[in-house]
Amino acid sequence: MKIGVLALQGDFREHIHKLRQLGVETAEVRLPDDLVGLDGLILPGGESTTMGKLAAAFDLLEPLRAFSREHPVWGTCAGMILLAREALHQKRGGQPLIGVLDIVVDRNYFGRQVDSFEIDLPVPALANLTSPGDPEGSFHAVFIRAPAVVAVGPNVEVLATLPDGTIVAVRQGHLLATAFHPELSNDLRFHRYFLAMAAGAALGGADRVTTAAGGNGHRVAVPT
Numbered sequence: 001m002k003i004g005v006l007a008l009q010g011d012f013r014e015h016i017h018k019l020r021q022l023g024v025e026t027a028e029v030r031l032p033d034d035l036v037g038l039d040g041l042i043l044p045g046g047e048s049t050t051m052g053k054l055a056a057a058f059d060l061l062e063p064l065r066a067f068s069r070e071h072p073v074w075g076t077c078a079g080m081i082l083l084a085r086e087a088l089h090q091k092r093g094g095q096p097l098i099g100v101l102d103i104v105v106d107r108n109y110f111g112r113q114v115d116s117f118e119i120d121l122p123v124p125a126l127a128n129l130t131s132p133g134d135p136e137g138s139f140h141a142v143f144i145r146a147p148a149v150v151a152v153g154p155n156v157e158v159l160a161t162l163p164d165g166t167i168v169a170v171r172q173g174h175l176l177a178t179a180f181h182p183e184l185s186n187d188l189r190f191h192r193y194f195l196a197m198a199a200g201a202a203l204g205g206a207d208r209v210t211t212a213a214g215g216n217g218h219r220v221a222v223p224t
């Protein structure tokens with residue numbers, strides 16, 4: 001299995017390090033041809049406006065959209081923003097989005113309260129990957145000027161929320177997004193979870209198909 005990491009800007013090296021720890025072949029993606037032959041793609045944390053503009057400058061936006069419609073893609077933090085169909089509080093002048101994931105994110109949701117924080121989050125989807133001492137699938141999540149998900153479409157499954165209900169991890173079929181940075185935690189389970197998605201897709205499994213796991217009461221209003 002070969003997984004690409006968008007390497008225009010941000011903490012792509014940390015993702016590559018995690019993937020190598022898991023014995024996966026990796027590729028840095030900077031140009032459209034770099035997407036050829038990949039089984040999945042990670043969009044790292046960093047600065048989403050910069051990444052989006054660089055992707056547009058390198059003629060990578062349409063290839064990224066086409067790839068994301070067909071293949072497993074995981075966005076962390078800025079990568080989550082890039083995947084979203086809509087981002088609130090963009091910088092003046094706007095920002096290009098890949099736009100394939102049916103969520104609305106607020107780019108600077110935590111900005112005015114606290115820029116960065118860490119918290120142990122219950123993530124039931126990780127339960128199968130969890131060690132016996134940690135049966136809840138709790139994950140130590142690092143948030144750095146993080147976005148939050150403020151609205152989800154009917155096919156989006158909520159994987160994790162903060163104690164106040166704020167949505168911070170979602171999945172829509174073959175697309176995964178986390179507002180925090182598993183590449184910065186000393187924990188490989190989110191990467192293993194994504195690799196399992198990619199392996200399922202490579203086998204032509206149901207993981208590629210948007211499931212009906214959404215519609216679970218997590219739909220929230222978009223603030224105006």
Ligand code: GLN
Nearest residue numbers: 045046047048077078144
């Ligand atoms: N808030 C940043 C953005 O808009 C994302 C921060 C991050 O990736 N750590 O891109």
